[in-house]
Amino acid sequence: MGYEWDFSVVFGNFDLLLLGLVNTLKVTGLALFFGIPLGLVLALMRLYGNKALRWPAGFIIEFLRSTPPIAQLFWFFFALPILLGVEIDPFSASVLTFSLQSSAFFAEVFRGGIQSIDNGQWEAAKAIGMTRNATLQRIILPQAVKRMIPAFLERAIELMKTTTLVSTISYSDLLYQANTIAQSSYRTLEVYTTAAAMYFVVILACSLLVGRLEHRLGRSGEITRG
Amino acid sequence: METNQNTEVLCLEGLKKSFGDLLVLDNIDLRVTKGETIVILGASGSGKSTMLRCVNFMEVPSGGRIILHGEQVGKENQNGSRTYDEKSLSDLRSRVGMVFQHFNLFPHMTVKQNVMEGPRTVLKCDQAECERRAKLYLDKVGLGWKADAWPSELSGGQQQRVAIARALAMEPDIMLFDEATSALDPELVGEVLETMKQLAEEGMTMLIVTHELGFAYTVADRVLFLSKGKILEQGAPEAVLINPKEEATKNFLRGHGSFRLPEPNLD
Numbered sequence: 146m147g148y149e150w151d152f153s154v155v156f157g158n159f160d161l162l163l164l165g166l167v168n169t170l171k172v173t174g175l176a177l178f179f180g181i182p183l184g185l186v187l188a189l190m191r192l193y194g195n196k197a198l199r200w201p202a203g204f205i206i207e208f209l210r211s212t213p214p215i216a217q218l219f220w221f222f223f224a225l226p227i228l229l230g231v232e233i234d235p236f237s238a239s240v241l242t243f244s245l246q247s248s249a250f251f252a253e254v255f256r257g258g259i260q261s262i263d264n265g266q267w268e269a270a271k272a273i274g275m276t277r278n279a280t281l282q283r284i285i286l287p288q289a290v291k292r293m294i295p296a297f298l299e300r301a302i303e304l305m306k307t308t309t310l311v312s313t314i315s316y317s318d319l320l321y322q323a324n325t326i327a328q329s330s331y332r333t334l335e336v337y338t339t340a341a342a343m344y345f346v347v348i349l350a351c352s353l354l355v356g357r358l359e360h361r362l363g364r365s366g367e368i369t370r371g
Numbered sequence: 372m373e374t375n376q377n378t379e380v381l382c383l384e385g386l387k388k389s390f391g392d393l394l395v396l397d398n399i400d401l402r403v404t405k406g407e408t409i410v411i412l413g414a415s416g417s418g419k420s421t422m423l424r425c426v427n428f429m430e431v432p433s434g435g436r437i438i439l440h441g442e443q444v445g446k447e448n449q450n451g452s453r454t455y456d457e458k459s460l461s462d463l464r465s466r467v468g469m470v471f472q473h474f475n476l477f478p479h480m481t482v483k484q485n486v487m488e489g490p491r492t493v494l495k496c497d498q499a500e501c502e503r504r505a506k507l508y509l510d511k512v513g514l515g516w517k518a519d520a521w522p523s524e525l526s527g528g529q530q531q532r533v534a535i536a537r538a539l540a541m542e543p544d545i546m547l548f549d550e551a552t553s554a555l556d557p558e559l560v561g562e563v564l565e566t567m568k569q570l571a572e573e574g575m576t577m578l579i580v581t582h583e584l585g586f587a588y589t590v591a592d593r594v595l596f597l598s599k600g601k602i603l604e605q606g607a608p609e610a611v612l613i614n615p616k617e618e619a620t621k622n623f624l625r626g627h628g629s630f631r632l633p634e635p636n637l638d
Contacts (some may be wrong), residue, residue, distance in 0.1 A: 263452060265471065269477070272471075273537065275488075
């Protein structure tokens with residue numbers, strides 16, 4: 146094949162690609178920051194709430210899991226402003242969408258993790274007089290979270306990949322920047338290859354880091370000291 | 372019968388428990404005096420574990436009264452039924468220690484942290500007091516030297532002794548043992564029974580569900596035999612274990628005695 150590789154356009158615009166990567170990380174990071182606690186709340190509502198909490202939580206989780214992320218993104222960017230009467234910028238719409246969307250998935254991860262803890266742990270804590278909240282906080286969650294780490298990582302990676310959808314509402318994430326550069330330079334192959342490599346490096350680095358953390362926790366047999 | 376309020380630790384009156392249509396406990400009456408060691412025997416399904424679990428409300432009784440140190444548990448409603456809020460149950464459980472068949476130590480905490488967890492979280496003791504109790508009760512079960520180990524590093528017998536120390540650290544009025552040695556390898560049963568015997572000798576009030584008849588005979592002040600949710604027979608170990616009156620008790624003892632070893636030569 147006679148294709149002549151020319152990465153000069155990539156080097157010349159690398160700052161733009163880096164900016165895109167930073168924006169991708171910003172959306173992903175904020176979605177995790179809001180999505181994980183919100184997921185925990187949803188999981189607890191679904192597991193331990195009364196009907197008035199359990200059903201809405203269940204509905205929200207199932208709704209968010211059963212609608213395409215891009216439809217959610219369009220709804221928050223194009224439709225919600227009509228309801229609210231205020232403009233929502235692409236960044237806010239992205240963070241909002243992916244915080245909610247990931248919270249539904251994290252809720253299920255939390256639920257699975259909490260339910261995987263042997264009932265004997267609840268009983269032992271109960272038997273020394275611990276309340277349900279204290280048991281959750283000090284006995285169940287510390288053990289559950291440790292078991293959830295692989296699932297968390299998988300969801301976080303999935304999330305970062307899904308955030309590429311934000312380029313459709315003109316938020317300048319890594320993919321959007323790559324699109325822009327590719328279209329103006331016609332160096333499609335080089336630009337998209339570089340963008341893919343950048344995603345790969347970041348995600349691989351995260352995986353290795355979490356793998357290490359998991360190994361360390363597994364070795365010591367603990368995650369929190371009281 | 373006249374009972375001295377000061378020495379009566381626990382009183383069950385007409386205790387009932389059913390799961391759906393299944394009546395598991397049928398009108399249990401029991402008075403436990405301070406320092407008494409009571410062993411509860413019975414075939415599988417006779418309700419002995421359920422009875423124990425009702426005492427600290429791991430199972431909420433369907434009827435009857437549970438009186439701990441003269442105080443009845445729960446609040447009485449207008450229609451005579453009772454409600455139990457989390458606070459009063461937590462308070463009750465902090466005064467009733469329980470040891471389970473499957474130890475249930477907290478695997479993410481060291482041995483010492485396991486023992487300190489109740490005093491710290493429930494009784495709100497300060498650090499020095501938590502440390503004092505951990506040391507005292509781990510020493511009592513002979514595991515002071517394992518304070519910094521993880522539960523996974525201990526044998527089953529050691530784990531069960533830590534579970535006993537964890538319950539003792541609450542300084543309870545009464546201890547419940549629910550088949551505490553049933554999950555252990557035979558060679559590890561002795562150390563746990565020895566610890567329980569020592570507690571009995573020190574005057575701890577105990578309700579013990581077990582299949583160890585030799586232990587019951589040696590250590591119990593009173594043996595109860597449960598059958599179909601009722602106390603069928605009770606009395607001194609000699610009376611129930613050696614000269615049983617009821618046919619069900621005799622059958623139970625026959626089943627346990629089918630394979631008996633002649634005195635082994637251990638010299």
